[in-house]
Amino acid sequence: MRTCKQCDSxxxxxxxIKVDGTSYGIKITKNSTIFSERIEKPKVAICxxxxxxxxxxEKLDKISSR
Ligand SMILES: [Zn+2]
Incomplete structure (x- = not known):
């Protein structure tokens, strides 16, 4: 369970995540290198x-730099 950092709910x-006008979603980059193909698409939680x-x-074991 995730707790809101603003109000603790x-x-x-x-x-x-959906980006209007495209079907590509978003990518997470680090040092200008795209590694999103190796990790899960980010998910969203809303308070x-x-x-x-x-x-x-969701799958942090795919983040090799941790
Ligand atoms: Zn909140």
């Missing part, structure tokens, strides 16, 4: 109380 997980939006990755 329980956030609603599992939303997908139903205050509207805070939080991005997260």
């Amino acid at each position: 329980e956030m609603v997980n599992g939303f997908d 139903p109380k205050c509207g805070e939006v939080s991005l997260y990755i």
